[in-house]
Amino acid sequence: MDAAKSRARAAGLGIIDLSIGSSDLAPPPEVLEELRAATHDPATYRYPLFSDTAPLRAAAAAYLARRFGVEVDPGTEVLPLIGAQEGLAHLLLAVTDPGDTLLLPDPGYPPYLGAAALAGVNVVRVPLRPERGFLPDLDAVPAGVRPRALLLNYPNNPTSAVADLAFFRRAAAWCRARGTLLIHDHPYAELTFGEYRAPSALQAGMEGVIELHSLSKTHHMGGFRVGFAAGDAGAVAALARVKGAVDFHPYLGIQRAAALALGLPEEVGRRGAAVFEARRDALMPELRALGWEVQTPQASMYAWARVPGLRDSVAYAVRAAEVTGVALSPGRAFGEAGEGFVRFALVQPPGVLREAARRLGGMRDESLRPGTAQRSSA
Ligand SMILES: Cc1ncc(COP(=O)(O)O)c(C=O)c1O
Incomplete structure (x- = not known):
């Protein structure tokens, strides 16, 4: 993923890194x-x-x-x-x-x-x-x-x-x-x-x-x-x-x-949570418009999406980072049962999340078609 991000950078693409679940907000x-x-x-x-x-x-x-x-x-x-x-x-x-x-x-x-x-x-x-x-x-x-x-x-x-x-x-x-x-x-x-x-x-x-x-x-x-x-x-x-x-x-x-x-007081925590909720609300319709299957999260800072036809989430995530600059976590990184999914960390503002979904939607999807995915060596 690091090499793929470097190649995207070299090609002049801005990186949208949604691969790491570290809060971007400040402590109270x-x-x-x-x-x-x-x-x-x-x-x-x-x-x-x-x-x-x-x-x-x-x-x-x-x-x-x-x-x-x-x-x-x-x-x-x-x-x-x-x-x-x-x-x-x-x-x-x-x-x-x-x-x-x-x-x-x-x-x-x-x-x-x-x-x-x-x-x-x-x-x-x-x-x-x-x-x-x-x-x-x-x-x-x-x-x-x-x-x-x-x-x-x-x-x-x-x-x-x-x-x-x-x-x-x-x-x-x-x-x-x-x-x-x-x-x-x-x-x-x-x-x-x-x-x-x-x-x-x-x-x-x-x-x-x-x-x-x-x-x-x-x-x-x-x-x-x-x-x-x-x-x-x-x-x-x-x-x-x-x-x-x-x-x-x-x-x-x-x-x-x-x-x-x-x-x-509880309100302090609620304010931080509301920021992630607004990001969730921005991303969900975009992912559904791509035809990706995703449950609306009630909690956490992630969206977990099943990409139709996806056979090799690692190869897909590397390719997506390389050609779109959007870094996601491949589902298989979390275990065999995660294959077919990708994880978005909601660590960017709503407009950036929408832009990430748009870039992914514009990606040529040859690596998504069933049976054609190449195994990644990553
Ligand atoms: C499920 C889970 N457990 C533990 C941690 C790490 O927590 P801590 O920063 O308290 O070590 C994370 C961080 O992403 C996590 O997702």
């Missing part, structure tokens, strides 16, 4: 001010100890109570993270042994596979199909399979699908029956549109459930590297032991900024 100004002030406070210069994380743990617990009605003990059931991605990699080291089975969604966020490889677990992928609303069919997992953990993520990357509380209750019951830890990766918790509000998996009970929250998307703080884990006290304690060998918690100034962010 009061959060930035809190961090600025903290950098001038010498008390923040030393290594943060676990006891220093108490204000952020309390803010996380207050957020979970206010937003989801979930009561967690900030002393034993909450742990700050250097982002959800860091948290997941260390959590797998903490709660699995090499050779254990981990159920991962397909398609799914690609770093899940890296985290699984580091932990040496045996990955079994559960397909997320459009006809099931991109929810896994857990009853189809053979009774003999007793995974150590099941990883879910709703609102979902890349499909933008959402799950209701009834689904999380079923998933938690399924996990408890098989002795499986339910890990819910929840970075898009507040990036929801219209009246829709995402539930927490912790509403299905704390036992055997751990959830990873992040301020990267909800507060546009991806570069700050901060989030938190909450849930099952045993899993949180195991994660704390692994992290204790690896890191010293986020910088205290970032902890203060994150604690302030978690306590901001």
Whole structure:
């Protein structure tokens, strides 16, 4: 993709990069001010100890109570993270042994596979199909399979699908029956549109459930590297032991900024979400006019489109970047079940998204016709 973008640039095309799901909005100004002030406070210069994380743990617990009605003990059931991605990699080291089975969604966020490889677990992928609303069919997992953990993520990357509380209750019951830890990766918790509000998996009970929250998307703080884990006290304690060998918690100034962010009124988060909603509204009709199949997302910062006849999404994405300057994520990058789809990250203003769709529509589509796609060497 990088080479294709360079060739497009050399041909004089402006690049429209919709391939990376990093928010282009700024964190709330009061959060930035809190961090600025903290950098001038010498008390923040030393290594943060676990006891220093108490204000952020309390803010996380207050957020979970206010937003989801979930009561967690900030002393034993909450742990700050250097982002959800860091948290997941260390959590797998903490709660699995090499050779254990981990159920991962397909398609799914690609770093899940890296985290699984580091932990040496045996990955079994559960397909997320459009006809099931991109929810896994857990009853189809053979009774003999007793995974150590099941990883879910709703609102979902890349499909933008959402799950209701009834689904999380079923998933938690399924996990408890098989002795499986339910890990819910929840970075898009507040990036929801219209009246829709995402539930927490912790509403299905704390036992055997751990959830990873992040301020990267909800507060546009991806570069700050901060989030938190909450849930099952045993899993949180195991994660704390692994992290204790690896890191010293986020910088205290970032902890203060994150604690302030978690306590901001809901309207602040709604304003950011509304920006992504307007982008969604701009892109949907354009994609449908191209004949692409796409569900209107209720949450997340992605549109997941099935391109009729598409056989090789990697070859298509490379070609599209090269000849149109529009960079998308090929569905297959997220797993076999993602083939035939492409993912748009809604990280540009509405007019730019419309222009991207127009450029894609004008592309000669020889690589889309069934049976004629060349396999990519990428
Ligand atoms: C599903 C999912 N989990 C985790 C992350 C990374 O979150 P963080 O920045 O908190 O590490 C992302 C980022 O795109 C994501 O889509």
